[in-house]
Amino acid sequence: MSKNNNMSILLKGILLENPVLVLILGTCPTLAVTNSVIGAFSMGLAAMAVLICSNTVISLLRKFIPDTVRIPCYIVIISGFVTIVKLLIHAFFPEIYALLGVYLDLITVNCIILGRAEIFAGKNTVGKSVLDGIGMGIGFTLALLAIATVREVIGLGSFAGMEIPFISDYKIEFFVKAPGGLMVYGIMIAIVTALTKGKVPMKKEFACEGCPSAGVCNTACKQVKEEN
């Protein structure tokens, strides 16, 4: 486990394997909470907390959890942490709790978390899994922040609830609505793809073999393999 390797695990989540903009995971919460910067930031942090905890525990238990029931086990662990985070937010940050609403519970089925459990934590050591959780969490938070900034500034003429002079006179509410969200999301993906052109490694874990269903899938996977 070289230092360099650890660094790359941490950093890849931020751009090269950004869960939202490159892996296209967690689209639902991304679109739902990015109409406000504060909502996006708190959702990012909440998801990161769950991600780090679940990655750690799943990685710790990876030899104990039987392969056949790994998904139920992951879900139990993840939903447990989500509920803990939810209770803590409700108790200590009631405003944020009200802001995130139902999407807080939906972190349970956020595919980033289940995806990282399946792709990474279930196969790697605790240290690496924690780094992966932090990296992916930061990547998720930054992506949400970027999208939310664009949407809130243009759509509401404010940033994190603070009104921006001049822009607030010309706000375009379309951007805080669902279609605006999809549009900004799409443009962000395009920008990231352009920025990382040729550098995004089609890693095994991201390609067909990395697919959670790879073990049972025997048609599409084979074809992809042959083509490769």
Place this chain on the structure above:
Amino acid sequence: MKHNIKVVLSLTIISSVMALLLALTNAITAPIIKEHENSAVGGALKEVLPEGENFVSVDLSKYDLPETVEEAYSEDNGGYVFKLKTAGYGADLILMCGIDGEGVVKGVQYISGNETLGVETTYGEKFNDVTAENIENVETVTGATKTTTAMKNAVKDALNSAIILGGGSVDIRDEATILNDNLKTALPAAEGKFAEIFITEKKGNISAAYKAENNTGYVFILGEIFVATDNNGAVLNAVDDTAKTEVEAVAAGIINSTMTEIDISGFADMPTHVQKAYKTSGGNYVLELRAAGYGINGDKYTRSGEYIQIKVSITADGEIITCKTISQKESEGIGDACAKPEFYNQFTGRLESNYGEIDAISGATITTNGFKTAISSAFTAVKILKGGA
């Protein structure tokens, strides 16, 4: 088999550990969350009861409160806040009402509803510093009678509820229930089923009469006293002698009265208001009138096209015995007050010389005038019928 056991065990262990962690977290956060919720509710409650401290939700199942009370909160100074649900012009009119420890209304706030007039949002202010004793002085708003009456009644319910929660007792029955309960007490044999009868004969000071639906007798209302009689007019229940004498003097006449229809087509001068006329066995006249109120003479786009149907009994000397509105389609919340006993009972005992002095329905001049015109025709009709008979 061994594999299966491992699968079951691992899932069980993981679930149990997670459950334990959740229980621990909940133990820490539950009191804090509860506090937040209380302070959030407390904030809303403070709006209507600013001096309230430490609001606690009251378990309503222990009390018999008016149906409008949805939720109640008590506070340290003996005051209460009520969430009230009533129906005004639309359904589900929600109000918050704060009452302090002295039984004084400190705030009424309109929360939500389907009212359309806008007056509901400010009408609550009129109840500031009102008590159960002087709430009747708060006037409803003409043109928004339904909404404001509903709000006023809801505040009355809140005032009553505060008394009940404070350990007192209040009569929370509505008028119809009170009437029926009194009738039931006077004549238990009727088993609570009564029909009002239209009095056509001399009635003294009797204000209303009811017949038991199972023919067990009659109940006459004499001021505050409910006097029950058998089918021959003999008093059954224990009442003071004056009331007994007074009722027995007229009861038999009222009970045994019969009517014969008079053909009015033969009277050329008969006013058109008169639809049907009857002569009673006691020599009085009963007339069925139609009055052109707002339904006929109102604004051409809002009138209903229907007459007010009135039934009136008059002595041959021209004194009104009973007057009652049978049907009407006047403006809702305004002219439809002509169907209320408070309005038509004003005509009882009136003569041609003074019937015009009754109180008009506020905001419904056309309805009131139409009604009065029909009544004036009734006096004319009686003179014609007397002359012709």
